[in-house]
Amino acid sequence: MSRPLTARQQHVFDFIVKTMGEFGYPPTRAEIAKALGFRSPNAAEEHLRALERKGVIRIIRNTSRGIRLPNQEPQEALDSAVTTLPAANVETLPTGLPVIGEVAAGSPILAAEHIDRYCPLPAEYFTPKADYLLRVRGLSMKDIGILEGDLLAVHRTDRVRDGQIVVARLDDEVTVKRFKRQGHQVTLFAENPDFAPIEIDLRFQPLDIEGVGVGVIRGGNGQALG
Amino acid sequence: MSRPLTARQQHVFDFIVKTMGEFGYPPTRAEIAKALGFRSPNAAEEHLRALERKGVIRIIRNTSRGIRLPNQEPQEALDSAVTTLPAANVETLPTGLPVIGEVAAGSPILAAEHIDRYCPLPAEYFTPKADYLLRVRGLSMKDIGILEGDLLAVHRTDRVRDGQIVVARLDDEVTVKRFKRQGHQVTLFAENPDFAPIEIDLRFQPLDIEGVGVGVIRGGNGQALG
DNA sequence: GAACATACTGTATACTTAAACACTTATTGA
DNA sequence: TCAATAAGTGTTTAAGTATACAGTATGTTC
Known part of the structure; x- marks a missing residue:
């Protein structure tokens, strides 16, 4: 395991998790900067790099909001959304x-x-x-x-x-x-x-x-x- | 309630859900277009508008990947769906x-x-x-x-x-x-x-x-x- | 048969965003 | 004390992206 997060890195990480929970998508650098009070989006950028080095997030290059949390498992919840939503749309209630x-x-x-x-x-x-x-x-x-x-x-x-x-x-x-x-x-x-x-x-x-x-x-x- | 989704609209919706499950963030118009085989991102844009009119998604204006699933909201709903389904099966299936x-x-x-x-x-x-x-x-x-x-x-x-x-x-x-x-x-x-x-x-x-x-x-x- | 919705192609534009570069300040460990 | 790390400011640029506008084609509805 790599070193633990610094206090500031933890703040950034917490904001990412909070944003994803609240809005359903990760924040941009600018949004992180605004939320944490940075005057430059680059401060957020470098924090993200640090978080990636420490393995708690993954950054998808050249992709807006391209931040993933490997630790979290949204798979289950979203999967059941897939299977329950069509059921809601269709008139029948199929089981199995x-x-x-x-x-x-x-x-x-x-x-x-x-x-x-x-x-x-x-x-x-x-x-x-x-x-x-x-x-x-x-x-x-x-x-x-x-x-x-x-x-x-x-x-x-x-x-x-x-x-x-x-x-x-x-x-x-x-x-x-x-x-x-x-x-x-x-x-x-x-x-x-x-x-x-x-x-x-x-x-x-x-x-x-x-x-x-x-x-x-x-x-x-x-x-x-x- | 509004009209049900057309087949094509359902495809677009399914792709959004799949993408969010797989990557943790919603797709862009271009990504939707590529996945569904559209040559123009505008086709995706108009499908998103239709999905929003029908209430199955919400679009956050001028925001990259600004797509939300209102259905995705409460943990409770999904949890109870998970827990009630097996119960329903147990009732309907006597011995097997x-x-x-x-x-x-x-x-x-x-x-x-x-x-x-x-x-x-x-x-x-x-x-x-x-x-x-x-x-x-x-x-x-x-x-x-x-x-x-x-x-x-x-x-x-x-x-x-x-x-x-x-x-x-x-x-x-x-x-x-x-x-x-x-x-x-x-x-x-x-x-x-x-x-x-x-x-x-x-x-x-x-x-x-x-x-x-x-x-x-x-x-x-x-x-x-x- | 006109009016309307769906389902696109194709082009263009302006905003959003990631990410590089240059530089400052403070803290920490060797 | 030197070097490395953390935590920033400030600016720039290219790429990513949303979204408007102009069309085409095919149905469905009144």
Whole structure:
């Protein structure tokens, strides 16, 4: 661990947290300066650099309000907002896990029109909890028993570990693979000798991790087994 | 209340929610345009105006990333949503499907002492309906995606057709195989080259068919996927 | 058939913001 | 006492961003 924050750095950090809680987005340098009484936005800039060096925030370069708190987990609250909001908009009150079919390019997985139906299984049946069921296309994961048409239970997160089965978005296509990372280099392994691993250099190619696989369901849609 | 969102407006809204969950701050007009495939940031601007008119977001004027979700407000609402949903499920789901672990020699499958627990899924989720879930031992069916530890949903019947996945009792052992019959001769095929088919002559050897496989569930008992 | 909303393309402009550079002052530890 | 760190002021600039204005096309409603 690095050194603790100075009193002034703590003030800046507290203001960031307070702003994000109050407004839903981080402050600018100018806003920090005004709140803390600095006459120059550069004072805020240098405080942010110090906070980043000490690991309590992350700065996204050249991005307005590009401040992230790695410690905080807004994932849960916002995730449930995703799943409850469509329910509020739609007249029906579906229970259970949404089943996601085809995912159109450029659109988020949980968009309402992707939802085929609901599977009457509580999210907590799986650990960590499942957020949706993704209908699997292709046989690239057949060697670990994930076949065409299966429903993959997915827990939404972008924090994944080596060896996990991940749902990733690559060139706007959603794919299921085994994840491995070495520095900038990510390898997505199929579990089928007919499919080559996919290599991604995170510096040049974007990779969105949609979640990790936490379960599989086959059958139940009228289709025969085998 | 105002009119519901159009499909496209829902896409934009979903992207905002996703971005806030993923990065901790809302997107810019340009980021929305890029994600949704617009060539002009003005398309995003006008969608944001529409979303604000319909009350699902609030726009802070002349502020970068100045988008707020009024729904995101209270921790209470989200917490109660989380806590009430499982409760609703418990009420609606009476018992669910019994999960059968080890089956002792000489005893019927559905004997009470074999029941590990219950899976909160209605029998009718599968077709034909499932009567119980059998925990699979061994990898003899791995080529059709039935692995060690999986739960095989079983419909109780002794009328089976060629090619079906059956639960059979052979020498008081319960086994899962693919069924094929020619006159007196029954062949039980494994789906794994390491296992040889089992030949049974019904005139000399008893074969009890316990049921047919109608589905598979993996995960959900705390075990990791993959 | 006119009026209106949705859903965009394309361009332009002014404000917002991040971030570099130059410099000052005080405090701390070697 | 020297060097490093913290905590600033003040200015500048390029990039990021919101937002207005002018169109086009396609539906839906009265």
